[in-house]
Amino acid sequence: MYSEIGKRVTIADAFHSHWQTRAYKDQLVGREGVIVAVLRDGNVALVELAEDGLPFPAGVRRWSFRWDDLHVESAATGPDRLAIKYRAGFTWKRRQAVQHAVPSGKEIALCGKNARPLPICGWSLTFSPTVDRACPICVQLAEAAAQRGDTGDVLAS
Ligand SMILES: [Zn+2]
Structure with a gap:
């Protein structure tokens, strides 16, 4: 788990996390950040929120989360393999978000x-085919579309 420091994460939920984090769930879910520390014997990740133009909840930039509430980008991420970008929508499977x-x-x-995109006004997550819980069918179809050069309703990267 300590090797996760420095990885980018997306906050998928605050259900499993400390009540102080849960209290700001509405302002935290859907935001991105970077893991800056691993606490409590590896059980908790301290996430520094990305500067995305939104105010930090309660003026606080660093929040602790249980892993179950985070999407951690896989090690081999680099720039997205797919030049294609979709919005991320989520369904829930046994309390785990599938992207x-x-x-x-x-x-x-x-x-x-x-799959409902997250309810944040004027802002939505970009689908990331490299997250652990990405829907395999969506990943395949997005790759197939990329191979066809299908950029129909797609944002430039
Ligand atoms: Zn899907």
């Missing part, structure tokens, strides 16, 4: 699931 690729302007993921 789907949602073409812009749509509410339905590539795989056909009704």
Whole structure:
């Protein structure tokens, strides 16, 4: 777990985390950050929120999370393999968020699931095919679209 320091994360939930973190769930879920420390015998990650133009909840930039509440980008991330970008939509499977690729302007993921993008005004996450919990069907379809050079409703990277 200590090797996770420096990795980028997306906050998927605050359900498992400390009540002080949970209290700001609405302002934290969907935001991105970087792991700056691993605490409590590896059970808790201290996340520094990215500068994304939104105010930091309660003016605090660093929040502790249980791992179950975070999407940690895999080691081999680098720049996204796919030049294509979709919005990220989520479904929930046994309390774990599964990330789907949602073409812009749509509410339905590539795989056909009704994956709701996170409820944040004027801002949404970009689908990341490299996260552990990315929907395999969406990843495949996004890759296939990239190979076809299909950039129809896709944002430039
Ligand atoms: Zn999907």
